[in-house]
Amino acid sequence: MAKRKYVKQALSQWMNGVGPDSEVVISSRVRIARNIRNMPFPLMADPSRSLSVMEQLLGVAESGRLNGLGKIEQIRLTDLTELEKLVLVEKHLISPNLANDSRNGALILSPNEDISVMINEEDHLRIQCLSSGFQVHEAWDAASKIDDIFEEQVDYAFDEKHGYLTSCPTNVGTGIRVSVMMHLPALVMTGQINRILSAVTQVGLAVRGLYGEGSEATGNLFQVSNQITLGQSEQEIIENLFQVARQMIEHEKSARSKLLTESRLRVEDRVRRSFGILSQAIIMDSKEASQRLSDIRLGVHLGLLPEVNELVLNELLVSTQPGFLQMTFGEAMSPEDRDRSRAELIRSRLATIS
């Protein structure tokens, strides 16, 4: 069977790098968690119950109520190989949680891959909207619309006092998680990052690495998201995150221009060295790759590397991950094989533009 584009292509359309403030914010995301009334959450549901949840929710897509999104894909997780699931995780279209335990799990995907609806993850329904650059309000509007469409068909578990009831008490209330993925190399280089991150966590926001909970912040990529879901309205939650992220963007931008005026040669040297290494290296582990790609991304936005296009960087961000490498170079690779293939992939990609 020919591979579908959602596992074949590394780059989703929402990662095209053209959104507002895309020099700092790679993407914005809103996730809404919902459950069906009188049905045990996936954790405690027996197979027949979770199957009926899946059928009911896929039925909404089947009924054509999501027609406005274009030709959507309905994917049952059991129809995917382990590697295909890993690729979807690397593209942020499903969570590691759904990939690992996919009994009666399913995914509804819009053609642009900017809307992905997970079924039987931790909650029955997880609606996720992704957009390029800094567009949290837009992502919320889109996610809320999908939420309304499901609500026309499905009785949600909702409580007057506690709001939308979710499996984890950290999601109860609005059930929303808003996050922005930011590239903050100048704040890291100038040693301001820890001060800023600790300030951010004090106003009820969380900072994580690129792939969410438990992942490290590699390549100077940070994901900032709301912690509180109860007692604040969706608008307040989004506005709070928006304002804090806005300030972080400004800090990063001013740190960048300061770097450029005060130590241009040093920065230019670092950026060009990283470009040189990535264009020539034979072995490249993932940690070094993400650090060097971060340097290049900074160089592109400072105008120091006019020959490189941001789109290539976003593509490499995903295509150098283990799942994608195996998809490209053959399955079941050892870490050493991956390091060699990663170097090869980056070399060939950069060769086409330099």
Add this chain to the structure above:
Amino acid sequence: MQCQECGKRPATLHFTKIVNGEKAELHICESCAREKGELIPGTSSGFSIHNLLSGLLDFETPNPMAKQPAAKCETCGMTYAQFSKIGRFGCSHCYKQFSERLDPLLKRVHGNTVHVGKVPKRAGGRLKTKREIDRLKKEMQGRIEREDFETAAQLRDRIRELENEMSG
């Protein structure tokens, strides 16, 4: 606020006890709490402030000093001990089942216990009617007190209408 026991030191510990649905508040200072330790229900002679606070605040470390009531969700079968361990509920009914223990936890996680955001349109319709009924009941009570029985009767009829709508 002064300590309710000694009346001298400021109260630094504030407890809410709920026994058989009756709520009692206790505001005491640390040294009185130490003295009174053995008198607080559900604690053994090994009581310590630390145990009490960890029991109140840290839901993931069950307090070995406190006797756990046999809390189990009737709908999905999840026990409170299971919930404490994995930190996830088994079904929406668990929220009711564990409600007494839930608010301190939610307060700790969110700083709040009451939802103020979006309301699903369908359930929202019911919620709106329910709030209207509450409002009418209060007004009816006021009319009865003022011996305006005619208006009170009209309000009673309107309440019945709305209640029928809700159950219908």
